[in-house]
Amino acid sequence: MSLIVQKYGGTSVGTVDRIKNVAKKVAAAKKAGNEIVVVVSAMSGETDKLIALANAVSTNPKDREMDMLLSTGERVTIALLAMALNDMKVDAVSFTGRQSGIITDTAHTRARIKNIDAGRIQEALKKGKVVVVAGFQGITEGSDVTTLGRGGSDLTAVAVAAALKADFCDIYTDVDGVYTTDPNIVPNARKLDKISYDEMLEMASLGAKVLQARSVEFAKKFNVPVRVLSSFHDVPGTLVTKEDKSMEKVVVAGVAYDKNQAKITLSGVPDKPGVAAKLFSKIADSKIIVDMIIQNVSKDGATDISFTVPKTDLKKALPLIKKAAKSIGCNDVVVHEGISKVSIIGVGMRSHSGVASRMFTALSNEGINIMMISTSEIKVSCVIEQKYTELAVRALHDAFGLEKTA
Amino acid sequence: MSLIVQKYGGTSVGTVDRIKNVAKKVAAAKKAGNEIVVVVSAMSGETDKLIALANAVSTNPKDREMDMLLSTGERVTIALLAMALNDMKVDAVSFTGRQSGIITDTAHTRARIKNIDAGRIQEALKKGKVVVVAGFQGITEGSDVTTLGRGGSDLTAVAVAAALKADFCDIYTDVDGVYTTDPNIVPNARKLDKISYDEMLEMASLGAKVLQARSVEFAKKFNVPVRVLSSFHDVPGTLVTKEDKSMEKVVVAGVAYDKNQAKITLSGVPDKPGVAAKLFSKIADSKIIVDMIIQNVSKDGATDISFTVPKTDLKKALPLIKKAAKSIGCNDVVVHEGISKVSIIGVGMRSHSGVASRMFTALSNEGINIMMISTSEIKVSCVIEQKYTELAVRALHDAFGLEKTA
Numbered sequence: 001m002s003l004i005v006q007k008y009g010g011t012s013v014g015t016v017d018r019i020k021n022v023a024k025k026v027a028a029a030k031k032a033g034n035e036i037v038v039v040v041s042a043m044s045g046e047t048d049k050l051i052a053l054a055n056a057v058s059t060n061p062k063d064r065e066m067d068m069l070l071s072t073g074e075r076v077t078i079a080l081l082a083m084a085l086n087d088m089k090v091d092a093v094s095f096t097g098r099q100s101g102i103i104t105d106t107a108h109t110r111a112r113i114k115n116i117d118a119g120r121i122q123e124a125l126k127k128g129k130v131v132v133v134a135g136f137q138g139i140t141e142g143s144d145v146t147t148l149g150r151g152g153s154d155l156t157a158v159a160v161a162a163a164l165k166a167d168f169c170d171i172y173t174d175v176d177g178v179y180t181t182d183p184n185i186v187p188n189a190r191k192l193d194k195i196s197y198d199e200m201l202e203m204a205s206l207g208a209k210v211l212q213a214r215s216v217e218f219a220k221k222f223n224v225p226v227r228v229l230s231s232f233h234d235v236p237g238t239l240v241t242k243e244d245k246s247m248e249k250v251v252v253a254g255v256a257y258d259k260n261q262a263k264i265t266l267s268g269v270p271d272k273p274g275v276a277a278k279l280f281s282k283i284a285d286s287k288i289i290v291d292m293i294i295q296n297v298s299k300d301g302a303t304d305i306s307f308t309v310p311k312t313d314l315k316k317a318l319p320l321i322k323k324a325a326k327s328i329g330c331n332d333v334v335v336h337e338g339i340s341k342v343s344i345i346g347v348g349m350r351s352h353s354g355v356a357s358r359m360f361t362a363l364s365n366e367g368i369n370i371m372m373i374s375t376s377e378i379k380v381s382c383v384i385e386q387k388y389t390e391l392a393v394r395a396l397h398d399a400f401g402l403e404k405t406a
Numbered sequence: 407m408s409l410i411v412q413k414y415g416g417t418s419v420g421t422v423d424r425i426k427n428v429a430k431k432v433a434a435a436k437k438a439g440n441e442i443v444v445v446v447s448a449m450s451g452e453t454d455k456l457i458a459l460a461n462a463v464s465t466n467p468k469d470r471e472m473d474m475l476l477s478t479g480e481r482v483t484i485a486l487l488a489m490a491l492n493d494m495k496v497d498a499v500s501f502t503g504r505q506s507g508i509i510t511d512t513a514h515t516r517a518r519i520k521n522i523d524a525g526r527i528q529e530a531l532k533k534g535k536v537v538v539v540a541g542f543q544g545i546t547e548g549s550d551v552t553t554l555g556r557g558g559s560d561l562t563a564v565a566v567a568a569a570l571k572a573d574f575c576d577i578y579t580d581v582d583g584v585y586t587t588d589p590n591i592v593p594n595a596r597k598l599d600k601i602s603y604d605e606m607l608e609m610a611s612l613g614a615k616v617l618q619a620r621s622v623e624f625a626k627k628f629n630v631p632v633r634v635l636s637s638f639h640d641v642p643g644t645l646v647t648k649e650d651k652s653m654e655k656v657v658v659a660g661v662a663y664d665k666n667q668a669k670i671t672l673s674g675v676p677d678k679p680g681v682a683a684k685l686f687s688k689i690a691d692s693k694i695i696v697d698m699i700i701q702n703v704s705k706d707g708a709t710d711i712s713f714t715v716p717k718t719d720l721k722k723a724l725p726l727i728k729k730a731a732k733s734i735g736c737n738d739v740v741v742h743e744g745i746s747k748v749s750i751i752g753v754g755m756r757s758h759s760g761v762a763s764r765m766f767t768a769l770s771n772e773g774i775n776i777m778m779i780s781t782s783e784i785k786v787s788c789v790i791e792q793k794y795t796e797l798a799v800r801a802l803h804d805a806f807g808l809e810k811t812a
Contacts, residue, residue, distance in 0.1 A: 020463060057422055062488070069485035080460065082468070082474075086468055145502075
């Protein structure tokens, strides 16, 4: 008998029939003798519908009210799933974020979980009930409703699993595991049996959309074993877990790409100490996330600085960036949106040399120019022209032989 | 400067444009110097949509989960209205039933308000905010979400007004006040300037759908002045208030009718002491509300008992009634659905005689047979064949000269 937290996303509960299907899976896991907590998202499309309503009544809805509005989506799903389970003679009860004891900070629309008081969940489990928890939401100490940001239901599931010391946190999605890369681009992409937290974290933050990055961080911090599974097919998925010896043997575990990137270049920046610090601290103050940064060799006392930001933040970020640039005496700001970032990830890189150069060679063989490079202990990322994205991903998948198990 | 609780029903907030329109009315009342609390229902149609979802996933949804589901409707509206108000530079904050301090008993789907801890509302009012409260919902002491039953938003408004000792509780509806009868039936029906709580209570429980009966009881108990007003037209409405001398001069204040009635007749009931008591206590145990009861003169040691129940409860009630009938030795249960109840109401009846006979004469003049009669201090009701409803209402409105002010 295990204590399992299962999480189903919006697509998995998108219709009445799919909710019934989820209820069947939950019922089967319960009848197999497990204790089950289920975390669900809003039915797919519901959150967008609510956002459209908000934008129709207000040009600039307050974040607190946005959270009040959006948190209703998950509440509908928990009630419906609990009903469907009760209908199958499985005793189930639905809990909101508040009733689940999920306490967050006050950063509305992107709140962080401060702690979980899981007493009520534990009490219900003790009574033999399946507990259905609303994902994506919590409550502040001042009793206001908060949401955790898009993909926050993954975080709810992992955090609840951590609080309950669950044996597994099973994330059900519309894919059946974590692949070496996007199977839509590389048909012989291979499903991984397991992957380390750090690799998954890089995959997530580099654009692979299977798991939300914050939830992987959380899982790593509290050592929660996460399984990525399919809602629709009963096949083995991918276990996200602590790094072990076998993982180190694999040089590259996966190839990720991210088209949601824009490159910004500031030319003629005065090459004086403290200029970059001033620029990026101003940008950071505006809560814009800057990813890769490169600074060119100085010429005539001036230099060029390039960096990337998420394309979705560009509209909000650009005026602020221009203001920050002006404050350091630079008026030449150029935006390049037609880029993407391709990355190779693997904990084995730590103990293998020449990985970056193999990547550059593979790209060069296809005639792909590299515009920016950034590396970490377990990944190498290159910014390239966006039109080459698929070509680059295929070339890298081939070059590192990812279609074969190690 | 007054403290006013305004309540807007589902039709009044049924679309984005109507929500904006409500925001305008609220903003005007606020700018006129009043303190405003707004209670809103779910957007019209939303509750029915949620009920349909529940019935699609479950043949018999649990009441607790039904409340979890249905309470989301009002939460959507409060968030949207608060956003619309903020957009008009009116500082507004939305509160759920829980945040408004509405504590109920645990009778899910038809909970009763136990008390209101209005501290958070008062604090927000003190800060100059408009407070937008979710109608129809509360929370148990055990922290579960409850709903107050259909029309419960009226009750929320009156209860909040009572807790805050508000100067007025303004109920905005799709009619512009309380009429002497349904203007769809009697074109010269007259809008009443004021009406007593007791008369309004009878009107509400006898089928006039302007105000929910429980909310009128509550208003009477706490002496809350209630104004019934139009959401769409800026005209004077009807004040529901304590009885005063001027009201007593009017013999009949209004004519009500109710087509949602079914008559059940038990024939051959053994005429022994305690039989009726046994029958109706069994029916009461099943929480079926019995309205009028008549028992015929006994013949050969047996008698007939007829009573009415709401037609909407009939499906649930009938098996229970048949069981109760059997237990007192009666197997002959006949249902008659084609009936309706017409009633005249007025506190002036107490001091005027011959009112009932004038009613019977008016009906008889139109050839309408009276099947059952029931009277109280301030009303007389007759059950008649349903097809005569409109004719009867017009005849009674004429007979008591209700088109003229007293």
